[in-house]
Amino acid sequence: MAKAKTKSNAEDYLRMYRQMVRIRTFEDNANQLYLSAKMPGLTHMYSGEEAVAVGICEALTDSDRITSTHRGHGHCVAKGAEFKEMFCELLGKEEGYCRGKGGSMHIADQSHGNLGANAIVGGSMGIATGSALRAKLQGADDVTVCFFGDGATAQGLMYEVMNMAALWKLPVIYACENNGYSEYTKTEEIAAGSITARAEAFGIEAHKVDGQDVLAVNELAQKLVARARKGEGPFFIELMTYRYHGHHVGDINRAYYRSKDEERDWKDNRDPIVRFRSYLVQEGLASEEEIEAMNAEIEQDATEAVAYAEAARYPDVSEVDMHVYAD
Amino acid sequence: MREITLSQAVNEAIAEEMRRDDTVFLLGEDVAEAGTPFKVLSGLVEEFGTDRVIDTPISEPGFVGMAVGAAMTGARPIVDLMFGDFIYLVMDQLCNQAAKQHYMSGGKLTVPMVLRTNMGATRRSAAQHSQSLQALVAHIPGLKVAMPSSAYEAKGLMKTAIRDNNPVVIFEDKLMYQDKAPVPEEEYLIPFGVANVLREGTDITLIATSSMVQVCEKAAAMLAQEGISAEVIDPRTIVPLDEDTLLASARKTSRVIVVDEGHQSYGITGEIASRINEKAFYHLDAPVLRMGAMDVPVPFSPALEDITVPTPEGVVEYARKLMSGEMIHAA
Ligand SMILES: Cc1ncc(C[n+]2csc(CCOP(=O)(O)OP(=O)(O)O)c2C)c(N)n1
Ligand SMILES: [Mg+2]
Numbered sequence: 001m002a003k004a005k006t007k008s009n010a011e012d013y014l015r016m017y018r019q020m021v022r023i024r025t026f027e028d029n030a031n032q033l034y035l036s037a038k039m040p041g042l043t044h045m046y047s048g049e050e051a052v053a054v055g056i057c058e059a060l061t062d063s064d065r066i067t068s069t070h071r072g073h074g075h076c077v078a079k080g081a082e083f084k085e086m087f088c089e090l091l092g093k094e095e096g097y098c099r100g101k102g103g104s105m106h107i108a109d110q111s112h113g114n115l116g117a118n119a120i121v122g123g124s125m126g127i128a129t130g131s132a133l134r135a136k137l138q139g140a141d142d143v144t145v146c147f148f149g150d151g152a153t154a155q156g157l158m159y160e161v162m163n164m165a166a167l168w169k170l171p172v173i174y175a176c177e178n179n180g181y182s183e184y185t186k187t188e189e190i191a192a193g194s195i196t197a198r199a200e201a202f203g204i205e206a207h208k209v210d211g212q213d214v215l216a217v218n219e220l221a222q223k224l225v226a227r228a229r230k231g232e233g234p235f236f237i238e239l240m241t242y243r244y245h246g247h248h249v250g251d252i253n254r255a256y257y258r259s260k261d262e263e264r265d266w267k268d269n270r271d272p273i274v275r276f277r278s279y280l281v282q283e284g285l286a287s288e289e290e291i292e293a294m295n296a297e298i299e300q301d302a303t304e305a306v307a308y309a310e311a312a313r314y315p316d317v318s319e320v321d322m323h324v325y326a327d
Numbered sequence: 328m329r330e331i332t333l334s335q336a337v338n339e340a341i342a343e344e345m346r347r348d349d350t351v352f353l354l355g356e357d358v359a360e361a362g363t364p365f366k367v368l369s370g371l372v373e374e375f376g377t378d379r380v381i382d383t384p385i386s387e388p389g390f391v392g393m394a395v396g397a398a399m400t401g402a403r404p405i406v407d408l409m410f411g412d413f414i415y416l417v418m419d420q421l422c423n424q425a426a427k428q429h430y431m432s433g434g435k436l437t438v439p440m441v442l443r444t445n446m447g448a449t450r451r452s453a454a455q456h457s458q459s460l461q462a463l464v465a466h467i468p469g470l471k472v473a474m475p476s477s478a479y480e481a482k483g484l485m486k487t488a489i490r491d492n493n494p495v496v497i498f499e500d501k502l503m504y505q506d507k508a509p510v511p512e513e514e515y516l517i518p519f520g521v522a523n524v525l526r527e528g529t530d531i532t533l534i535a536t537s538s539m540v541q542v543c544e545k546a547a548a549m550l551a552q553e554g555i556s557a558e559v560i561d562p563r564t565i566v567p568l569d570e571d572t573l574l575a576s577a578r579k580t581s582r583v584i585v586v587d588e589g590h591q592s593y594g595i596t597g598e599i600a601s602r603i604n605e606k607a608f609y610h611l612d613a614p615v616l617r618m619g620a621m622d623v624p625v626p627f628s629p630a631l632e633d634i635t636v637p638t639p640e641g642v643v644e645y646a647r648k649l650m651s652g653e654m655i656h657a658a
Binding site: 040041042092093098100101102103104105106118119120121122123151152154155156182183184185189190191256257314315317319320321324 | 356357360361364382383384385386388389412413416450451452453454455456621622623624626627628629630631634635
């Protein structure tokens with residue numbers, strides 16, 4: 001665990017812990033909705049990767065922007081979204097963030113600067129870089145973080161936009177969540193050479209960090225965000241992490257592409273929430289009781305949001321051809 | 328006759344052709360051990376090895392372009408594009424490169440490749456995983472387009488596609504992978520450009536592609552209850568199109584509805600309808616009607632998604648209107 005400078009950030013730390021637990025709890029409930037056949041379609045769980053989204057988003061403000069991926073619930077929660085609107089969206093209800101039109105893979109929350117999840121791998125790289133171009137043209141000091149997976153580094157678009165971002169010194173941070181797999185294939189089978197070297201080839205400063213250590217991620221993100229605000233960007237971060245569930249909720253039998261031992265090792269020995277929890281207790285920032293109370297409160301919050309979403313209304317059929325074109 | 332699923336039929340077709348011709352190979356994301364997310368290609372890597380069943384990175388323009396190059400130099404690649412929606416990513420390689428090599432080289436180069444992908448909504452997969460984009464590629468001269476409507480069709484059309492000397496795009500309906508149909512054990516091929524008349528009728532012709540064939544068969548059965556005799560025709564391939572069979576039916580019944588799951592505007596239905604208007608006008612008793620998916624991105628919510636695609640009830644309603652003369656706008 002990266003060391004805290006002072007204990008004066010107790011509040012920040014507790015918020016980071018809370019946000020990680022909120023993501024895990026959201027995903028557990030979403031998975032349950034899938035298993036009980038209450039959720040339409042499939043969804044991709046972020047469980048295991050919480051420290052990545054939280055460590056980075058805690059370094060951002062609401063006017064900073066992010067782009068997200070098909071595995072996007074974690075980014076959405078970390079950037080400040082509410083459970084109710086999120087569960088409503090997952091169930092295709094009118095009160096969802098996208099009025100039920102987007103679902104899990106397109107969830108977005110503009111009020112907190114989340115430009116949206118994306119069902120096209122790598123599909124948001126242009127959007128994130130364009131958002132950074134906008135900030136520069138506007139003379140604003142907003143930073144945009146582009147989240148994407150290791151698999152997405154195979155998309156040519158990434159190289160086109162990194163080149164332009166570097167040429168024009170754009171305030172964008174490319175955050176590669178390397179969870180070791182793209183779908184059912186190991187990263188080393190689909191990515192030649194080094195991932196950070198891809199960015200370095202364009203003269204982009206690149207870092208590799210333990211994505212299961214929220215303090216390490218946050219500390220690096222704070223520094224890079226501050227520098228990006230001053231026009232020192234772009235930056236690239238490779239975050240080493242792991243997804244606990246299958247590629248999507250329906251990917252149950254995984255033995256043919258990764259072992260149970262490997263899964264157990266990540267869960268038992270490197271869980272970002274367990275690690276941070278014991279750190280908080282050891283450092284005297286929170287007691288076990290306080291943490292249990294926080295967990296219970298989040299669980300309660302999720303249960304209520306799920307019940308609310310289940311009872312919520314579907315959009316009226318008249319909405320089907322609304323929003324195709326803007327007025 | 329034994330029954331197998333559409334997924335097994337595609338698998339068999341590819342395996343048979345790979346056994347027959349060692350220049351045939353497969354290329355795509357998670358096609359090997361995983362056998363694709365829909366498990367259509369399971370078992371092929373075990374038989375043919377990783378030299379002929381190749382897992383790629385998520386680099387669609389890259390591996391489609393490589394298939395074009397391999398095809399130009401003597402191989403017969405089958406590219407697996409996981410979702411039809413990803414066609415947008417590979418448009419240059421498919422439409423500028425694959426489609427035009429034969430023509431631009433004055434007939435000297437050929438691109439015998441198959442791009443197999445899928446189509447179809449109502450899987451709750453939202454706007455970027457549910458589109459039916461056959462019209463986009465059918466628009467480009469040089470590409471052939473096949474749209475199997477059952478396991479039987481899928482096998483026969485796939486085998487023909489692999490042996491064709493042109494780039495062929497096959498759209499499978501992703502909701503039909505588990506649907507079973509009788510498929511003979513013996514080898515057969517289904518030629519391109521020969522439509523299949525699934526049901527004969529005298530009052531109205533329903534021309535339907537892929538997923539819409541089942542919809543129209545159901546509609547025809549419902550219409551029969553009302554004493555309306557509907558003919559159902561599956562063109563099987565959009566390019567080439569069996570105009571003769573479609574026109575003959577139009578001349579016989581005088582009324583036609585064309586149903587396809589692509590967006591209705593500027594689509595397959597419009598093309599077929601206008602050919603019938605141009606070539607069978609004298610025989611028609613009513614305008615040829617188009618039924619496609621609503622002109623909206625596919626919404627996620629089940630409450631909205633289900634109303635964006637043609638249904639048997641919708642086809643029946645249109646057919647009734649045609650029969651009653653309601654669609655003749657004589658204002
Ligand atoms: C352009 C494109 N190709 C393929 C897919 C299918 N697909 C969805 S997620 C995925 C794997 C992505 O891997 P990675 O980027 O590492 O993200 P992870 O799922 O591991 O978070 C693939 C191949 C897609 N959605 N978009
Ligand atoms: Mg990955």
